[in-house]
Amino acid sequence: MSAEPQIQARGLILDDDELQRITGYRKPASQARFLEGMRVAYQRRKDGSLVVGRAAMERALLGDQDGDVDDGVADGINWKVK
Numbered sequence: 001m002s003a004e005p006q007i008q009a010r011g012l013i014l015d016d017d018e019l020q021r022i023t024g025y026r027k028p029a030s031q032a033r034f035l036e037g038m039r040v041a042y043q044r045r046k047d048g049s050l051v052v053g054r055a056a057m058e059r060a061l062l063g064d065q066d067g068d069v070d071d072g073v074a075d076g077i078n079w080k081v082k
Contacts, residue, residue, distance in 0.1 A: 014052045022057065 020026055023034040028048050035042050035052065038060045043051040 012054055014054055014057060016049065019050060019052055022061075 014022070019031055023031045025031045025034060028044070028050050031050055032042065032044075035050070040052060040056050040060045045051060
């Protein structure tokens with residue numbers, strides 16, 4: 001196995017140091033609560049640590065960049081009565 005795929009794969013997910021800097025927590029349980037609050041998907045490794053996609057975290061941190069508001073309603077009329 002060459003080193004290049006490992007470097008590319010590393011770019012897809014946050015490493016442990018990045019996750020700690022973003023969440024402010026060292027323990028995976030605390031990191032998970034933080035991520036859930038931001039609605040960022042994650043997976044748990046067998047050792048309990050978290051796998052977080054870089055793109056998912058970037059979307060959560062950058063928020064709405066184009067000014068559109070996601071109100072959960074598709075374009076058009078919302079016929080549901082609240």
